[in-house]
Amino acid sequence: DAGVIQSPRHEVTEMGQEVTLRCKPISGHNSLFWYRQTMMRGLELLIYFNNNVPIDDSGMPEDRFSAKMPNASFSTLKIQPSEPRDSAVYFCASSWGTGQGADTQYFGPGTRLTVL
């Protein structure tokens, strides 16, 4: 298996532009997670999906952030409009949820976002 795939790996954009990050989870996994990592705040869970349905989006910073999972093999995280404080590394992770507590998560390589 190729593992969790994220694209792009690096994104540099200007303030006010729309940014779309993409994730392909491991085939067969039924849970997908979006995280943001910064030096100041560490690793933060933004949102997670189970069976393509958003379960917990309490970590989404504000309305500028949105996430979708139209099918089991694809998810997007969109920031519109982007701001310099959104600069971070964004990770996608997937897991096979047994419904009996948090399961092992498999992380993608991350997208390093820089907003100028």
Next chain:
Amino acid sequence: SQQGEEDPQALSIQEGENATMNCSYKTSINNLQWYRQNSGRGLVHLILIRSNEREKHSGRLRVTLDTSKKSSSLLITASRAADTASYFCATGLISNTGKLIFGQGTTLQVKP
């Protein structure tokens, strides 16, 4: 504050020495997991210990869990330069079926 807090924040040792990292948490858990992150990479799962387990081994890794003290430790024996990375504990809460709460991590440097 963070559910998982790790100690120390940074650790520097010589190759061959053992490295111990600690994690404390606040609320009841279903399981606790440890992950490693090499610089510029994603996190990689190392080991999972369930709330009814006290100790678990995997190769050179030994994890303990003390639910009465709400703490866990990760021991890496006979460390190697390749073990240089950040190590995170993550707690799976009883109240959530899939969510993990990550600590701030311990940065380990193993000098050759």
